[in-house]
Amino acid sequence: MPPTLNSEHAALSTSASAPNQSESAANVANSKRHAYHWAMDASHGSGVELPETNILRDAGLLTAKRYLDATWQVRKSDDWSTWARHALLALGAGHLLAGIIFFFAYNWDDLPVLAKFALVEAGIIISALSAFFLGMDRPAGQALLIGASVLTGVLLAVIGQVYQTGADAYELFATWVLLILPWTLASRSAAHWLVWLIVTYLAIGLYGLQVLIPADRLDGTELLLILGAVSAALLAVRELVCRSGVPWLAARWTRLVPAFATLLFTFLPAIEYVIGEHLFFEGEPHDMIAFFAVLAAAASVYTTLQKDYAVIALATGFGALFLMAAGGRLLVEAIGFEDIPQVLAMLGLLAAWCTLVTGAAVRLLSTLHARMGAGTGG
Amino acid sequence: MVDLARFCADFDIDLREAQQVLNSSTGVADSALPWYVQVIVGLSAWVTAIVTVLFGGTILEFMGIADFEKLPLAILGAGFLAAGLGLLRRGQTGLFLTQLAIALAAAGNAMIAAGIWFQWELWPAAAASVVIAGLVVRTTSNRQLQFLSSLFAAGLVVVWLLDDNIAHCLDIAAMGTLAGALILLYPPQKDMRPTAVVLLLMVPLLSAIVDIVPGSLEQASRGGTIAKITSIAIFLWLVVLLWRRMTTRDTRLQLAGFAVAATAVSMILPAGGSAALVIMMLAFVLGSRPLALLGILLQIWSLWRFYYDLHMTLLDKSLVLVAVGTVLLGLWWFVTRDRFAKVQE
Numbered sequence: 016m017p018p019t020l021n022s023e024h025a026a027l028s029t030s031a032s033a034p035n036q037s038e039s040a041a042n043v044a045n046s047k048r049h050a051y052h053w054a055m056d057a058s059h060g061s062g063v064e065l066p067e068t069n070i071l072r073d074a075g076l077l078t079a080k081r082y083l084d085a086t087w088q089v090r091k092s093d094d095w096s097t098w099a100r101h102a103l104l105a106l107g108a109g110h111l112l113a114g115i116i117f118f119f120a121y122n123w124d125d126l127p128v129l130a131k132f133a134l135v136e137a138g139i140i141i142s143a144l145s146a147f148f149l150g151m152d153r154p155a156g157q158a159l160l161i162g163a164s165v166l167t168g169v170l171l172a173v174i175g176q177v178y179q180t181g182a183d184a185y186e187l188f189a190t191w192v193l194l195i196l197p198w199t200l201a202s203r204s205a206a207h208w209l210v211w212l213i214v215t216y217l218a219i220g221l222y223g224l225q226v227l228i229p230a231d232r233l234d235g236t237e238l239l240l241i242l243g244a245v246s247a248a249l250l251a252v253r254e255l256v257c258r259s260g261v262p263w264l265a266a267r268w269t270r271l272v273p274a275f276a277t278l279l280f281t282f283l284p285a286i287e288y289v290i291g292e293h294l295f296f297e298g299e300p301h302d303m304i305a306f307f308a309v310l311a312a313a314a315s316v317y318t319t320l321q322k323d324y325a326v327i328a329l330a331t332g333f334g335a336l337f338l339m340a341a342g343g344r345l346l347v348e349a350i351g352f353e354d355i356p357q358v359l360a361m362l363g364l365l366a367a368w369c370t371l372v373t374g375a376a377v378r379l380l381s382t383l384h385a386r387m388g389a390g391t392g393g
Numbered sequence: 394m395v396d397l398a399r400f401c402a403d404f405d406i407d408l409r410e411a412q413q414v415l416n417s418s419t420g421v422a423d424s425a426l427p428w429y430v431q432v433i434v435g436l437s438a439w440v441t442a443i444v445t446v447l448f449g450g451t452i453l454e455f456m457g458i459a460d461f462e463k464l465p466l467a468i469l470g471a472g473f474l475a476a477g478l479g480l481l482r483r484g485q486t487g488l489f490l491t492q493l494a495i496a497l498a499a500a501g502n503a504m505i506a507a508g509i510w511f512q513w514e515l516w517p518a519a520a521a522s523v524v525i526a527g528l529v530v531r532t533t534s535n536r537q538l539q540f541l542s543s544l545f546a547a548g549l550v551v552v553w554l555l556d557d558n559i560a561h562c563l564d565i566a567a568m569g570t571l572a573g574a575l576i577l578l579y580p581p582q583k584d585m586r587p588t589a590v591v592l593l594l595m596v597p598l599l600s601a602i603v604d605i606v607p608g609s610l611e612q613a614s615r616g617g618t619i620a621k622i623t624s625i626a627i628f629l630w631l632v633v634l635l636w637r638r639m640t641t642r643d644t645r646l647q648l649a650g651f652a653v654a655a656t657a658v659s660m661i662l663p664a665g666g667s668a669a670l671v672i673m674m675l676a677f678v679l680g681s682r683p684l685a686l687l688g689i690l691l692q693i694w695s696l697w698r699f700y701y702d703l704h705m706t707l708l709d710k711s712l713v714l715v716a717v718g719t720v721l722l723g724l725w726w727f728v729t730r731d732r733f734a735k736v737q738e
Contacts, residue, residue: 062395062396062397063395063396063397063400064395065679065680065681067397067415069580069584069586070414070415071406071411071414071415072580072582073534073582073583073584074414075582076406076407076410076411076414077404077406079579079580079581079582080579081404082578082579082580083578083579083634083678083679084404085400085404086678086679086680087638087680088395088400088403089395089400089680090679090680091680095677095680098677098685099677099728100725100728100729102673102685102689103721103722103724103725103728104722104725106670106692106718106721107718107719107720107721107722107723107724107725108718108722109692109693109696109718110696110714110715110717110718110721111714111715111718111719111722112718113696113699113714113718114710114711114712114713114714114715114716114717114718115711115715116711117700117707117710117711117714118707118708118711118715120700120707120711121706121707121708121711122708325429328429328430328433329429329433331433332433332436332437335433335437336436336437336440339437339440355451358451359448359451359452362444362447362448362451363448365444366441366444366445366448369437369440369441369444370441370489370493372437373437373441373489373492374489376433376437377489380430380433384430
């Protein structure tokens with residue numbers, strides 16, 4: 016029988032009161048009792064979860080036979096029950112929706128135009144109404160509203176396909192962004208906002224690719240910088256909204272996703288400036304300056320105003336990769352890449368430079384970890 | 394969180410020894426850093442290792458070994474592998490050196506396999522990779538390197554199964570699922586969890602390689618019946634394990650409902666989807682969040698790839714998915730109906 020969440024008293028009294036207990040077993044029980052009291056004095060608050068269970072198993076202190084009982088004892092049963100219910104709902108809804116989509120994909124060409132519109136619009140109406148009746152602040156209601164938002168995009172695609180409107184793809188995405196904004200606001204769900212954000216990024220990206228770049232009003236790196244600026248603005252809005260006390264937006268990932276996007280969208284132009292097609296001392300220095308500005312802003316905001324070690328770690332990682340690339344470019348310029356001795360010298364020095372940069376990054380992150388703690392954020 | 398003293402008392406573990414072990418495992422400053430920092434530093438270390446491997450290749454070129462893509466490549470790889478393992482065996486290595494060692498050893502592993510493959514054939518390369526994975530498990534306790542070397546070995550074995558058109562390759566890969574589940578549920582003292590995860594990934598890995606190389610798998614040689622039986626057997630086995638721990642009639646009833654649904658779903662779904670569900674179920678039994686995340690991602694991916702599966706029409710696929718969705722939603726209703734009733738009251 017696996018152990019239940021019995022107290023140490025039950026375990027100890029059982030071992031002490033059993034009539035057929037041998038002397039050695041009683042000694043073990045005594046030793047356990049002493050150890051328990053010692054531990055309560057010495058390290059109160061120490062707890063066991065799955066990682067600790069694994070460490071104890073690896074050290075041979077926990078037998079393979081009892082490992083499963085141990086994992087069962089340390090797991091948070093309520094959390095896992097909730098997870099199982101959510102997973103079942105998500106899997107069931109996901110498979111059903113995928114099946115419906117596959118069915119339409121199979122029959123799509125043969126369906127009359129009216130049927131196509133009716134099916135998609137019916138899906139939107141049913142999802143939105145069900146969400147309204149189930150409650151838009153409950154997971155099922157929020158999932159339904161996300162479904163309605165996705166189907167709105169499908170409807171716009173059907174309109175474009177049937178009527179051959181000649182509209183560019185960015186117009187579809189921009190209309191989609193505007194149409195689903197009320198639902199996104201109503202659902203008060205971070206996941207819904209993520210969907211909205213992805214569609215917004217696509218709308219901006221496609222507008223740049225289909226209009227601004229062909230008209231020579233923008234180049235690719237500038238488009239990335241604009242996306243970076245949008246991400247930074249969203250991050251700023253998120254921070255302000257959270258400070259005013261909005262609980263559903265407080266999950267840490269709602270900060271990390273736009274922070275990562277800001278860093279990535281400014282890192283790519285900076286890297287292109289350093290190792291891309293431009294010559295090292297030509298091109299657009301603002302690509303690199305924007306990246307440095309983002310790093311500086313992240314460092315100042317998330318080490319002082321709103322301490323978050325994860326954002327600082329991300330910024331450090333991007334900074335280290337940039338320094339490695341810049342070092343590589345400098346070495347190529349300084350030493351050359353034409354014959355084998357040059358390549359050997361360049362690669363040898365680059366390996367040393369990368370080692371140095373990574374070592375410095377580790378030291379910086381370790382120091383900050385000691386000062387800030389990984390759990391800072393929120 | 395369960396108190397350590399209570400835990401030790403329940404499982405006959407010496408408390409002082411347990412504390413000593415736990416303290417020593419988290420005492421190193423670098424290993425106490427969060428996982429994402431380890432990923433960031435790891436990325437930097439890998440860039441360094443790639444530069445180092447290029448440096449090694451250039452030395453070969455400089456020495457005038459013209460045909461270095463064959464056996465000399467394997468010999469150079471053995472040098473990298475030995476250097477990486479040697480660094481890892483030094484004990485208290487810093488985070489950067491650890492990552493560098495992992496990258497060197499992994500690169501060495503790949504170079505050995507590539508050298509053997511080019512010199513002879515694929516199967517000796519796959520066999521060598523399996524041996525190297527075993528060596529890594531035996532000589533180091535580094536979980537990242539174990540995962541990488543096991544993944545590389547599993548990948549080569551799967552490619553060999555497909556390349557040589559070995560019959561019932563799907564069923565053979567499904568044995569990996571069984572072995573992985575066994576290792577996770579009854580772990581040996583040597584930490585083999587990374588290898589277990591790789592074994593669980595063998596069926597999806599096979600499906601992924603089939604996607605990359607269209608036509609690499611003949612339907613007739615694919616098998617799949619044993620793979621389905623294996624999935625169902627693992628589900629039922631996990632249900633039995635849970636059953637023993639459930640005490641109330643309601644939870645046991647829910648579990649019985651789950652057993653029926655899991656059997657139905659495993660019979661309907663393709664092997665890749667079933668493998669993802671097995672991983673999610675294992676995550677639930679063990680209480681492992683990383684496994685849960687892996688299962689969810691695999692499930693999304695398997696749905697994605699199912700669309701491009703050429704062995705079924707879209708109509709059949711849609712019927713399969715609607716059936717699976719209905720069963721799962723029915724099960725969801727079954728396990729939450731009491732909760733709904735309470736909310737309505």
